[in-house]
Amino acid sequence: MLKDGEKGAVLQRDKETYAIVPHLPLGLITPDQLRKIADVADKYNTAALKITSAARIAIVGLKEEDIDSAWQDLGIPPGAAVGMCVRSIKACPGNTLCRLGQQDALTMGKEMDERYHGLQLPGKLKMGVSGCPNQCAETGVKDLGLIGKAKGWTLVVGGNSASKPRLAEILAENLSDEEALAMSERIINYFKDNAKTGERMGRFMDRIGFDNLKKAALA
Incomplete structure (x- = not known):
């Protein structure tokens, strides 16, 4: 029996078959x-194809002996579906495709995905990039998120939609692309260096104080 995440596979309820989740950056x-x-x-007579909350497609019901060949057939790397890492970067169409978009969520999201997807951290971290205040990437319930507005990006931190949901808090506003990326990197590095094992961003903020996180982000 494989451990969760081994070979990019997750054991299913039947305790016999597995799901694999190819990485589809931003759901594209x-x-x-x-x-x-x-x-x-x-080919492998799987039980289901399921679109996930991270905008990926899970292939559910693979036998253990078929996992290696299934990945080879796909030719797509695994998504970071489990473990203490950056699990996903979710993004809306932004002003590339959507008439309501105020910022380029796809370009920003792609850059963040390339930098951070799968990055090992003390606790799991989910990110969202929304091109307008409607937040179709569910940015308000992400550990770290960007919201596009007319004057630039609003950066929010500390949200999650787990068993104890919480809304993210605004850390900075009116950021350029470069400022948003630089501030996000400082936050992630600070979290990586100071969070406890298994700690989400929101609980980390509660423990160290929001002002201390903000100070690190603005340094």
Whole structure:
């Protein structure tokens, strides 16, 4: 039996089969990737294809002996679905595609995904990038998020939608792309260096004080 995350697989309720979750940055997928996912599901007679909250497609019901060949057939790397790491960066279409977008959420989200997806941390961390205040990337319940507004990015921290939901708090406003990325990096590094094992950003803030996190972010 594989451990959760080993070979990019997660044991299912039947204690016999596994789910794998290909990494689809920002939920963007090509027709060729869709065909490969469908072909793998058919080839290995899987139980289901499930769109996840991280805007990925989970292939559910693989036998352990089929996992390696399924990944080879897909040709797509695994998504960080479990473990103490940056699990996902979720982004809306932003002003690239959406008529309501005020900032470029896709370009910003792609940059953050390339920098941080799978980064090992003391606790899990989820990120969101929304191109306007409607927050279609659910930024308000992310550990770290960016919200696009007319004058720039609003950076929020400390949200989550787990068993004890909480809304993120505003840390800075009217940031340029460069400022938003730099501040996000300082926050993640500070969290990496100072959080306790298993601690989410919100509880970390409660323990150290929001003002101390803000001071580190603005340094």
